[in-house]
Amino acid sequence: xxxxxxxxxxxxxANRKALIPYIxxxxxxxxxxxxxxxxMVAAGADLIExxxxxxxxxxxxxxxxAACERALEHHVTLHNVLDMVREFRQTDTDTPVILMxxxxxxxxxxxxxFSQAAAAAGIDGVLTVDLPPEEAGEFTAAMRDAxxxxxxxxxxxxxxxRMDKVSQLASGFIYYVSFKxxxxxxxxxxxxxxxxxxxxxxxxxxxxxxxxxxxxxxTAGQVAAVADAVVxxxxxxxxxxxxxxxxxxxxxxxxxxxxxxxxxxxxPA
Amino acid sequence: MTQATAESxxxxxxPDERGHFGPxxxxxxxxxxxxxxxxxxxxxxxxxxxxxxxxxxxxxxxQFVGRPSPLYLAARxxxxxxxxxxxxxxxxxxxxxxxxxxxxxxQALLAKRMGKTRIIAETGAGQHGVASATVAARLGMECVVYxxxxxxxxxxINVYRMRMLGAEVVSVKxxxxxxxxxxxxxxxxxxxxVDNTFYIIGTVAGPHPYPxxxxxxxxxxxxxxxxxxxxxxxxxxxxxxxxxxxxxxAIGLFHPFIDDPSVAFYGVExxxxxxxxxxxxxxxxxxxxxxxxxxxxYLMEDSxxxxxxxxxxxxxxxxxxxxxxxxxxKDTGRASYVAITDTEALDxxxxxxxxxxxxxxxxxxHALAYAGKLAATLGKDKIIVVNLSGRGDKDIHTIAxxxxxxx
Numbered sequence: 001x002x003x004x005x006x007x008x009x010x011x012x013x014a015n016r017k018a019l020i021p022y023i024x025x026x027x028x029x030x031x032x033x034x035x036x037x038x039x040m041v042a043a044g045a046d047l048i049e050x051x052x053x054x055x056x057x058x059x060x061x062x063x064x065x066a067a068c069e070r071a072l073e074h075h076v077t078l079h080n081v082l083d084m085v086r087e088f089r090q091t092d093t094d095t096p097v098i099l100m101x102x103x104x105x106x107x108x109x110x111x112x113x114f115s116q117a118a119a120a121a122g123i124d125g126v127l128t129v130d131l132p133p134e135e136a137g138e139f140t141a142a143m144r145d146a147x148x149x150x151x152x153x154x155x156x157x158x159x160x161x162r163m164d165k166v167s168q169l170a171s172g173f174i175y176y177v178s179f180k181x182x183x184x185x186x187x188x189x190x191x192x193x194x195x196x197x198x199x200x201x202x203x204x205x206x207x208x209x210x211x212x213x214x215x216x217x218x219t220a221g222q223v224a225a226v227a228d229a230v231v232x233x234x235x236x237x238x239x240x241x242x243x244x245x246x247x248x249x250x251x252x253x254x255x256x257x258x259x260x261x262x263x264x265x266x267x268p269a
Numbered sequence: 270m271t272q273a274t275a276e277s278x279x280x281x282x283x284p285d286e287r288g289h290f291g292p293x294x295x296x297x298x299x300x301x302x303x304x305x306x307x308x309x310x311x312x313x314x315x316x317x318x319x320x321x322x323x324x325x326x327x328x329x330x331x332q333f334v335g336r337p338s339p340l341y342l343a344a345r346x347x348x349x350x351x352x353x354x355x356x357x358x359x360x361x362x363x364x365x366x367x368x369x370x371x372x373x374x375x376q377a378l379l380a381k382r383m384g385k386t387r388i389i390a391e392t393g394a395g396q397h398g399v400a401s402a403t404v405a406a407r408l409g410m411e412c413v414v415y416x417x418x419x420x421x422x423x424x425x426i427n428v429y430r431m432r433m434l435g436a437e438v439v440s441v442k443x444x445x446x447x448x449x450x451x452x453x454x455x456x457x458x459x460x461x462x463v464d465n466t467f468y469i470i471g472t473v474a475g476p477h478p479y480p481x482x483x484x485x486x487x488x489x490x491x492x493x494x495x496x497x498x499x500x501x502x503x504x505x506x507x508x509x510x511x512x513x514x515x516x517x518x519a520i521g522l523f524h525p526f527i528d529d530p531s532v533a534f535y536g537v538e539x540x541x542x543x544x545x546x547x548x549x550x551x552x553x554x555x556x557x558x559x560x561x562x563x564x565x566x567y568l569m570e571d572s573x574x575x576x577x578x579x580x581x582x583x584x585x586x587x588x589x590x591x592x593x594x595x596x597x598x599k600d601t602g603r604a605s606y607v608a609i610t611d612t613e614a615l616d617x618x619x620x621x622x623x624x625x626x627x628x629x630x631x632x633x634x635h636a637l638a639y640a641g642k643l644a645a646t647l648g649k650d651k652i653i654v655v656n657l658s659g660r661g662d663k664d665i666h667t668i669a670x671x672x673x674x675x676x
Contacts, residue, residue: 054574054575055444055575055576056444056449056450056453056561056562056576057453058298058299058453058456058457058562059299059456059457059460060457061457062443065443069443069444072575077573078573078574079573102560103297103560104559104560104561104568104570104574104575104576105573105574105575106574107558107559107560107565107574108557108559108570108572108573108574109574129299130297130298130299130560130563131297132296132297132298132299132300132303134287134295134296134303135295135296135297152300153299153300153301154300155299155300155301156301157300157301157302157303157304157305157463158300158303158304159304162300162303162304166300177299177300177301180301180460180461180462180463180464181460181461182457182460182461185461
């Protein structure tokens with residue numbers, strides 16, 4: 001059983017929902033990432049979504065764009081990101097790690113070579129924002145061979161037909177984008193999300209995570225009431241941006257926020 | 270990519286239903302845009318078969334754009350460069366001064382039919398932005414144009430034109446602050462406002478159906494050229510030459526000749542300081558395959574798949590990708606792609622201006638420069654057609670700066 005599947009199974013039997021914080025790898029500098037991952041796990045993260053910096057993050061708002069730019073100033077590559085996960089795995093062999101990013105760095109590496117290297121580094125799942133199921137056949141096959149879960153997006157514009165397409169290729173969980181827009185926007189409509197998720201459950205048995213627009217314990221709790229996992233990104237990355245000059249204080253500050261979000265997720269409203 | 274050469278013969282079957290030209294093209298976007306792109310594709314398929322729509326498009330191209338554009342024999346300039354006779358397809362004489370309007374007129378009609386009330390566009394040199402703002406003004410639609418902060422600096426005249434036409438010009442300050450970043454920002458707007466917004470992409474790139482749709486709107490260039498050269502010379506040309514940024518003016522000229530093997534195609538990329546310096550905008554000459562802005566194509570990228578910054582004197586060529594059909598035409602060998610440096614383009618700019626009384630856009634000057642080189646190797650019995658894709662008024666400040674003149 002994959003680490004992601006195991007984690008969702010354990011949470012389900014404990015009647016809990018997953019909290020998945022997102023950070024961009026190498027932001028604001030490469031040395032920050034691994035200690036920060038450990039701090040977030042200690043504060044209650046169930047899975048970690050690690051952003052792979054990309055020069056053209058088309059689906060991201062200004063907060064995560066800036067994070068990519070900070071990481072790229074340090075020339076953080078996909079190879080470096082795998083090294084970070086390898087280091088993280090030296091002391092944490094349980095917490096699933098998902099890479100989130102854009103296709104091109106993986107495309108240039110080569111699907112098969114990348115998937116083997118990623119699996120060896122201890123990566124459990126990959127989410128490529130600009131790879132819809134229609135183009136993902138070869139990619140998904142390569143990830144399967146390396147036992148890496150492929151996480152796909154669904155959104156408010158996805159109809160039943162698209163839900164089926166995604167369900168057939170997805171493994172680990174499905175990531176539902178809560179609104180039409182980019183990361184970091186403030187447009188969450190929990191009622192609309194609940195309606196769409198009810199529909200989605202008819203098309204898949206996979207756990208469903210919801211991301212985009214979750215900014216505090218309250219919204220985390222509202223989403224946890226209807227989803228299996230709550231993904232929080234821009235709020236955390238914004239805190240990193242505010243602490244660029246004091247990188248040593250980043251793990252503790254974000255841990256405090258993750259703990260707050262945890263309490264929200266654990267009291268679904 | 271390797272199988273490309275074996276399959277080349279006719280291009281008529283490309284792209285496939287999902288927008289693939291061999292391994293290139295496709296639809297690489299976030300989930301939210303997948304259904305809207307399906308809807309766009311269906312509308313485009315439907316209306317391109319609708320006699321009423323096509324009649325309205327033809328009427329607009331004739332009465333608003335001013336088509337057909339002349340095919341002009343540049344006799345004095347041909348004489349100067351020596352060798353083959355060079356004809357210029359005068360897209361610079363279109364309303365708004367470039368070929369871009371052929372496409373925006375078409376997409377705007379489609380936007381209206383689809384019930385959209387807001388138009389967005391990206392722009393590099395500003396020509397596509399102006400052409401989009403123009404059709405939006407004419408149809409009474411809201412228009413937002415995304416433009417890199419660097420390009421806003423070097424294309425001040427076009428920025429002012431867009432604002433006069435009622436468009437909001439948004440300065441894009443992320444990344445390299447040029448066309449690719451403007452495209453990123455336009456995609457972010459579209460994903461947010463997709464319900465009421467039509468995104469007019471200005472070139473034959475982006476997710477399916479844009480590369481094929483923009484091609485279809487631009488092939489009026491090649492269809493007219495074919496008729497005009499038959500009338501003037503009684504035969505097809507030996508070579509077609511066009512500049513390639515995203516590649517819409519080139520595809521527009523080339524495509525109606527695709528099954529005429531005697532007609533050679535030359536796409537001319539922005540060579541910047543020279544391809545060997547690394548400071549250029551020539552992905553087909555010196556790039557590699559990758560995925561950006563919704564399609565797989567040749568890109569300028571580093572070994573980690575990060576998109577490289579490009580350099581060209583011409584804002585309209587300053588783009589790290591290229592339309593997927595060009596990638597395919599390169600691999601199949603149907604078209605040749607070459608690069609012209611900033612300096613060579615400037616020489617051609619001045620050469621044409623002085624011998625023919627035509628001031629070409631810096632983009633088109635790249636095509637002229639290569640055509641001049643090519644003509645010199647051919648006899649006077651050979652015919653070359655160059656797509657003079659735009660006029661140079663917008664570049665006057667760039668040229669004046671280089672000459673040390675303040676205007």
